[in-house]
Amino acid sequence: MSLKLEIEGVMLNVVSGYAPQVGCELEEKERFWSELDEVMESIPTGERVVIGADFNGHVGEGNRGDEEVMGKFGVKERNREGQMVVDFAKRMDMALVNTYFQKREEHRVTYKNGGRRTQVDYILCRRGNLKEISDCKVVVGESVARQHRMVVCRMTLMVCKTKRSKIEKKTKWWKLKKEECCEEFRQKLRQALGGQVVLPDDWETTAEVIRETGRKVLGVSSGRRKEDKETWWWNEEVQDSVQRKRLAKKKWDMDRTEENRQEYKELQRRVKRVVSKAKQKAYDELYTRLDTREGEKDLYRLARQRDGDGKDVQQVRVIKDRDGRVLTSEESVQKGIGKGKTLRS
Numbered sequence: 001m002s003l004k005l006e007i008e009g010v011m012l013n014v015v016s017g018y019a020p021q022v023g024c025e026l027e028e029k030e031r032f033w034s035e036l037d038e039v040m041e042s043i044p045t046g047e048r049v050v051i052g053a054d055f056n057g058h059v060g061e062g063n064r065g066d067e068e069v070m071g072k073f074g075v076k077e078r079n080r081e082g083q084m085v086v087d088f089a090k091r092m093d094m095a096l097v098n099t100y101f102q103k104r105e106e107h108r109v110t111y112k113n114g115g116r117r118t119q120v121d122y123i124l125c126r127r128g129n130l131k132e133i134s135d136c137k138v139v140v141g142e143s144v145a146r147q148h149r150m151v152v153c154r155m156t157l158m159v160c161k162t163k164r165s166k167i168e169k170k171t172k173w174w175k176l177k178k179e180e181c182c183e184e185f186r187q188k189l190r191q192a193l194g195g196q197v198v199l200p201d202d203w204e205t206t207a208e209v210i211r212e213t214g215r216k217v218l219g220v221s222s223g224r225r226k227e228d229k230e231t232w233w234w235n236e237e238v239q240d241s242v243q244r245k246r247l248a249k250k251k252w253d254m255d256r257t258e259e260n261r262q263e264y265k266e267l268q269r270r271v272k273r274v275v276s277k278a279k280q281k282a283y284d285e286l287y288t289r290l291d292t293r294e295g296e297k298d299l300y301r302l303a304r305q306r307d308g309d310g311k312d313v314q315q316v317r318v319i320k321d322r323d324g325r326v327l328t329s330e331e332s333v334q335k336g337i338g339k340g341k342t343l344r345s
Contacts, residue, residue, distance in 0.1 A: 008159040017053035051124040057081030071100035075119035
């Protein structure tokens with residue numbers, strides 16, 4: 001049985017198996033290993049694999065000649081079935097995890113029946129991922145079947161975090177809404193164009209001059225956020241206060257003196273005051289603009305946003321009855337619900 005899991009972008013394949021017992025026909029045993037080979041070959045080499053199985057074989061204690069696939073800490077002597085397990089590990093470049101951790105025999109024995117104590121249940125992983133295994137042992141007192149005991153393996157997946165794509169830096173054209181910025185941009189652009197009143201015929205050159213002037217005068221976004229805070233109430237005073245607070249926090253983290261703590265707390269209070277003042281100013285400007293003809297779009301936008309925020313359902317396409325017909329009136333919708341019709345949206 002095979003189970004494929006996706007964990008933080010890492011594909012993990014968990015395979016469970018049960019090998020034929022000692023005394024079964026050789027043909028049956030070879031068929032089992034052939035099928036397990038097919039399972040392994042179907043898994044891409046870049047994916048993690050963990051096999052947990054009752055292989056009904058003893059790999060034995062010690063690893064002379066087999067150091068690449070197993071450790072020294074098996075149980076008793078190896079038998080023919082155990083050699084099949086070792087051969088499979090070599091064939092598929094796997095490692096017998098149980099045998100790499102030095103435990104008391106009580107934590108290595110997986111099968112107990114009367115006076116018989118041995119190791120037949122194993123956990124295997126790719127040799128290249130063996131470094132991700134921190135522990136493997138038998139849980140004493142926990143039984144899976146009547147004679148078998150639970151084997152626990154602790155594995156930490158090495159996840160490579162993908163870097164977030166950097167957002168393109170954009171010119172802060174919205175600053176042109178401010179009269180002083182608009183006037184400064186106009187003057188710089190005239191200087192860049194050589195004082196010409198009429199634009200040159202070469203539009204590509206002119207457009208590049210306009211873009212370059214905009215970047216110099218208005219600045220560009222940081223590229224870390226989709227929408228720059230300055231589009232609403234964020235301003236240079238707020239930015240400066242926040243930066244001072246961050247520096248004070250770093251200073252306090254490095255040297256936790258009472259003086260540094262008081263400085264950080266004072267800058268925290270200052271940031272709150274500056275933010276509150278900036279927000280109030282931005283709201284005052286918004287309310288003043290709403291009274292003008294240019295502010296109608298802002299008024300409609302705020303109204304739509306307010307209306308949408310007050311609704312539980314953000315989007316409704318259509319409501320149909322059981323026959324698939326669209327209900328177009330409020331009366332038909334209520335009537336359909338009253339009759340217990342199945343409605344689809």
